[in-house]
Amino acid sequence: MSKDMKFLVVDDFSTMRRIIRNLLKELGFTNVDEAEDGVSALAKLNGGGFDFVVSDWNMPNMTGIELLRAIRADQNLKHLPVLMVTAEAKKENIVEAAQAGASGYVVKPFTAVTLDEKISKILQKQGVPQ
Amino acid sequence: MSDFAGMEELLRDFLTEAGELLSDVDNKLVELEKRPDDAKLLNDIFRGFHTIKGGAGFLNVDELVKLCHLTENLFDKLRNRELALSLEVMDVIMSATMVVRDMFQSLERASMPQPADTALLTALQDALDGKLSAPAASEDPAPAAAAADAPAPSATPATAAPAPVAADDGPDWNALYHGLLGTSAPADQASTVREVQPTRNPGRRATDQPEADGMRAGRRDNDKVVVVSQETTIRIDTNRLDQVLNLSGEIGLAKNRLNCLRTDILSGKDNPDTFRALDEAVSHLDLLVSDLQNAVMKTRMQPIGRLFQKYPRVARDMARQLGKNVELVLVGEDTELDKTMIEELGDPLIHLVRNAVDHGIEAPDERRRSGKPETATVRLSAQQMGDHIILEISDDGRGMKPDVLRRKAVEKGLIDADTAANMDERHALQLVFMPGFSTKEQVSSFSGRGVGMDVVKTNIQKLNGRIEIKSIVGGGTTFSISLPLTLAILPVLVVRVGEQPFAVPLALVREIITIQPDQVQEVSGKATMVVRDEVLPVRSLSGLIGWPQERPPAYGVLMQSAVNNLILAVDGFVGRDDVVIKPLEDVKPKGVAGATLSGDGSVVLVLDMEQLLSEPHVETRRSLFEMAA
Numbered sequence: 197m198s199k200d201m202k203f204l205v206v207d208d209f210s211t212m213r214r215i216i217r218n219l220l221k222e223l224g225f226t227n228v229d230e231a232e233d234g235v236s237a238l239a240k241l242n243g244g245g246f247d248f249v250v251s252d253w254n255m256p257n258m259t260g261i262e263l264l265r266a267i268r269a270d271q272n273l274k275h276l277p278v279l280m281v282t283a284e285a286k287k288e289n290i291v292e293a294a295q296a297g298a299s300g301y302v303v304k305p306f307t308a309v310t311l312d313e314k315i316s317k318i319l320q321k322q323g324v325p326q
Numbered sequence: 327m328s329d330f331a332g333m334e335e336l337l338r339d340f341l342t343e344a345g346e347l348l349s350d351v352d353n354k355l356v357e358l359e360k361r362p363d364d365a366k367l368l369n370d371i372f373r374g375f376h377t378i379k380g381g382a383g384f385l386n387v388d389e390l391v392k393l394c395h396l397t398e399n400l401f402d403k404l405r406n407r408e409l410a411l412s413l414e415v416m417d418v419i420m421s422a423t424m425v426v427r428d429m430f431q432s433l434e435r436a437s438m439p440q441p442a443d444t445a446l447l448t449a450l451q452d453a454l455d456g457k458l459s460a461p462a463a464s465e466d467p468a469p470a471a472a473a474a475d476a477p478a479p480s481a482t483p484a485t486a487a488p489a490p491v492a493a494d495d496g497p498d499w500n501a502l503y504h505g506l507l508g509t510s511a512p513a514d515q516a517s518t519v520r521e522v523q524p525t526r527n528p529g530r531r532a533t534d535q536p537e538a539d540g541m542r543a544g545r546r547d548n549d550k551v552v553v554v555s556q557e558t559t560i561r562i563d564t565n566r567l568d569q570v571l572n573l574s575g576e577i578g579l580a581k582n583r584l585n586c587l588r589t590d591i592l593s594g595k596d597n598p599d600t601f602r603a604l605d606e607a608v609s610h611l612d613l614l615v616s617d618l619q620n621a622v623m624k625t626r627m628q629p630i631g632r633l634f635q636k637y638p639r640v641a642r643d644m645a646r647q648l649g650k651n652v653e654l655v656l657v658g659e660d661t662e663l664d665k666t667m668i669e670e671l672g673d674p675l676i677h678l679v680r681n682a683v684d685h686g687i688e689a690p691d692e693r694r695r696s697g698k699p700e701t702a703t704v705r706l707s708a709q710q711m712g713d714h715i716i717l718e719i720s721d722d723g724r725g726m727k728p729d730v731l732r733r734k735a736v737e738k739g740l741i742d743a744d745t746a747a748n749m750d751e752r753h754a755l756q757l758v759f760m761p762g763f764s765t766k767e768q769v770s771s772f773s774g775r776g777v778g779m780d781v782v783k784t785n786i787q788k789l790n791g792r793i794e795i796k797s798i799v800g801g802g803t804t805f806s807i808s809l810p811l812t813l814a815i816l817p818v819l820v821v822r823v824g825e826q827p828f829a830v831p832l833a834l835v836r837e838i839i840t841i842q843p844d845q846v847q848e849v850s851g852k853a854t855m856v857v858r859d860e861v862l863p864v865r866s867l868s869g870l871i872g873w874p875q876e877r878p879p880a881y882g883v884l885m886q887s888a889v890n891n892l893i894l895a896v897d898g899f900v901g902r903d904d905v906v907i908k909p910l911e912d913v914k915p916k917g918v919a920g921a922t923l924s925g926d927g928s929v930v931l932v933l934d935m936e937q938l939l940s941e942p943h944v945e946t947r948r949s950l951f952e953m954a955a
Binding site: 254 | 381
């Protein structure tokens, strides 16, 4: 997989954005942008150039699941892999995410290794050569 | 060894951000008491705990995760109307928030927090199980009945979700669920999944037993702790930083222009055009430098709301314990103040808020008797007035009685009966600022914390501010604090003794008067002057600094000091000035705070009035006006 992939990390808690950014950096992904909620994430995504979205679930203004639905409903964005990051480890939430078209789901806290596995699996499914 | 080696920066970020979040949660909790059904509040508080939990998980602070997890679950049930918010539940939530804050404090010392009290965890669990909501639930028949009808505690609506999963036509959601999670658990096990605890990754430190955690935390506490100081960083609006950058760029250009002109002049090109250009360049630089000073100052400005937001909770907790009903109203939270000042104001303001709730506000029955609303209001406000910030703490309580204050001060031996009798009402109020003065016989557990109003006044004066009291008996008390916008530049009044200039902080100066020898009278052996019916002691500056009085002083500076007001007798004035104080390196003369340069390059000593006036020097008419032969 290409290390130039551009990530968008969406979380309202800047400490968390930084954690995820650092983990991605550990994995060699340095092309990372951030958004603090679904609304600003969508605005950035519409600007184009992103290859992967990592989004929190619980956010003000527009939640992660709403963002996910908006992405899937958009002709230009619907192909984007979206990894949902959250502490909501409840089954009905995971099912909801699956229904809404999440590409993967990772429960906080996680390590770079776990994140790597999730990303690889998603890219594999999408047919991106490893 | 720190518990957070290699994660210090992350920890600091977390503490700053999570600390703000927790203060916000605290305020929302106070709001929630007034509007227990507000869905947005419940949701916001839920999200607050959720976010703190998420961050704490990455830092491996298991105890914090556990506590936040329980509290978050409680709010999940509250926001889904599965539980009703009773007083008991509210108390448990308030204690949980307090413990979360304690844990933050432990994290600030970079040590793993102790596990939360078992009693608290049990209480949270009880609240979650609906054991604390019974009375409140019965008031609201519909949802309560639904909850009561639920067959078993384990089958509360939120967790009874599997049904639609199986019933739904279309894709196999169970399979999808496992696809997403990346697990291959059999379907029957999946359908019984109730709620997965936040999973910890194997390979990380995963001691899960509370006993083990407790021991670990206990042991680590004795180790040498690495202090993570939260206050060494500041968050600045990037626009403000950009402005600083822009201005320094422009100053660079102005400097280039000056260099160019210097070359011209040195090479003999000294025609009027060159000098006009030089004049323009210097004026331009002058403007840019003052803009830069302002811009840099702005980067240190923070909204005072950061400080204010801690107080509603303080007032609420205290009022609750004292059996009073108090609402704290915040006004002007957006008002900006220098970061250092905000930090230094924390203690004095908390003291004044506590003081208002404890001493200012009457008990509910006393308020009823005097025809006041049972719920008292304490108002904390901030606003900018010109180059000053005015903070006010006002209550609608019983007010302060000057007679009582006078009597107390005499009883405590702080002033003599004569002084008390001569004291007008405004000054009697100032007595509370005297060291050793406390109006309540019983030192309460709140206000009496070894910090008196004298310390409040001293702290405010250290910030070059002043504090005043207005009080109406039966109507309430207002403490009004006036502060300069910044500490970097000190406005001073430059006075002269002989030919030597001295600077006194302008904040202490009330007015300037002339001194006529015949207006100075001796009262109990001390030189005094009556200014607008106020008897004020006269102290000469030359006497205070130990110089001989070479000529009768011509002017008096009416000053407000920590203890009382006085007239500082001087020979003359230079004027007012804004100075930057440079501390003196090797010598530290008594009563001198530092030195500064005046515009013409001469050194001016800046006086530390408080220290200067602590000198037990008695001024008489004789020492003022009879010169050494």
